[in-house]
Amino acid sequence: MSRIALSRAAIATTAVALSLGLTACSSGDGDQLGADAKQTLTVWAMGEEGKRVAEIAKKFNETHPDITVKVTPVGWDVAHQKLVSAAAADQLPDLAQLGSTWMGEFMDLGVLEPVDTKAFKADDFFPAAWKGSERDGQVYGVPWYVDTRVLYYRTDLAEKAGVAKAPETWTDQLALAEAFKKLDSTKWAFSHPAGGQGSWQNWAPYLFSAGGTILDKDGKPALDSPEAVTAFTEYAKYFDKGLAKDTPAAPGYDVIKDFGAGSVPMFPSGPWMVQNIADQAPQIEGKWAAVPLPAGKQPASIIGGSNLVTFESSEHKAAAKEFTKFLTSPATQADWYEMSKSLPANKKAWDEPALKNADVAVFEEALNSAGEIPPLAQWEQVAHEIDVTLEKLAKGGDPAALAEELQKKTEGLVS
Structure with missing residues (x-):
């Protein structure tokens, strides 16, 4: 898939040309809503994940009934272009799945909200996955699932x-x-x-x-x-x-x-x-x-895989944080593995029965020794x-x- 790195200035000047007729998701001009307020959280997820996130979000609603999770599935073949176009038009969703090698580009665009490192701890994730979203002491994505060789x-x-x-x-x-x-x-x-x-x-x-x-x-x-x-x-x-x-x-x-x-x-x-x-x-x-x-x-x-990112323009950052916590918790990561066979990024998920009973120890060993792909635009x-x-x-x-x-x-x- 094409992943063209554009400067923020270039995106601003080409917004009209890149427009794909997206509908606005959040303007970023209003007040932030608390996680307990009634609201709709917009989420873009790619490939097969996009088809499954809505299903797993139903469990999230058991403890967060006021947050409606609106998932838009996006094909991997158009995901990069759609995200760049949405950044140009200031029409990004609240939360999205971002391929690990795209992190540097979107960091450079200045559209990502830094991760609250009190809510999400580096030690909970495979080191190379966490470092792939880190720059100058700030972290911009929470590892969701991982890949290795x-x-x-x-x-x-x-x-x-x-x-x-x-x-x-x-x-x-x-x-x-x-x-x-x-x-x-x-x-x-x-x-x-x-x-x-x-x-x-x-x-x-x-x-x-x-x-x-x-x-x-x-x-x-x-x-x-x-x-x-x-x-x-x-x-x-x-x-x-x-x-x-x-x-x-x-x-x-x-x-x-x-x-x-x-x-x-x-x-x-x-x-x-x-x-x-x-x-x-x-x-x-x-x-x-x-x-x-x-x-x-x-x-x-x-190490490869996908991260969950919240966009700076979102008015639902508290809700995005709660949904990210849910998706990256050990129990949900284990459920997600059973649904998709995607390897959990949260190391504690590997102690869950779904992973303990699967023949995946070789991948855990590989992930623990994985080198870092730097977040370069x-x-x-x-x-x-x-x-x-x-x-x-x-x-x-x-x-x-x-x-x-x-x-x-x-x-x-x-x-």
Whole structure:
């Protein structure tokens, strides 16, 4: 989806051109209403979440009968444009779901209300999820649900190749890929993105595992650091050794078919793959495993997901806070997991029966070691440059030279 970063001034001057015929949700000019006043709270939620929030809001009304929650479902494909247009026209809702990589852009626009850190505590959430909404001592979003990456591999084929133990280190993972390559059924030992949109998500854990960061302590890109070069070097080994395809996957490629057939026996991905494998490749039940991403210097993964944000223009901030408290409480987070299979951002929710009885421990471990994606307004441009760098790397580019080139490009993007 397109996530174009615009300055606040640019949005103000293009409000008419961007108008999508939205109806005003709140003007921000009146007095604030208390949470116990009769009122309507307007909420925008994206994708499948938008269809389900209204249902879970009924339980909220059991304890908050005077707050009518009006949910507008918004497709992810139009969500960014609709939010930018609403910001331009001063027609934002009271509360919205915001993708984690959009936080920096909307912080820069000045439309987000800071989070009350007395009501919401950093220690209740996974650290990287909380930090992804934090800037200059202020927090602008409360983590709602989270996403991460783990390693999926065919245990039966690993045993056939002579490997009985799950990979724990980069060395183990490379050795397993080399063992898979020797099997007659293998086409590519590892589904390892060679560039293409979103491939940065597979490289970032290598950076974090090497001890690196996206930005340095001064807020400048750190993509040519020794740790970044180490990450690029490790990532490149799979292409150099012929273990992974050195061109981007075709649009719409679904690894599960090849995983089920055994032609691609290992890949990194997110929690949704558990159900997808069960649905699309039932013949390999009991023949695969999901384990934490193997570690370099330290264990690491990435974190994504969505945050709940209240807009500065809202006249219903107290009600928005109450609804956010409800949605991020451990009990509701557990209910939400049962409804949507979205992983809770509140760590205490993982002690609820719905999570305790689910096979999700590997994702909790990954979330606890996840590195931080900084809230940059220019994140989509930075991510694109990493994707381009990975495509060049897969074609045999020198890791150090590519890291230096990436650093120069991103320094020009990040102010």
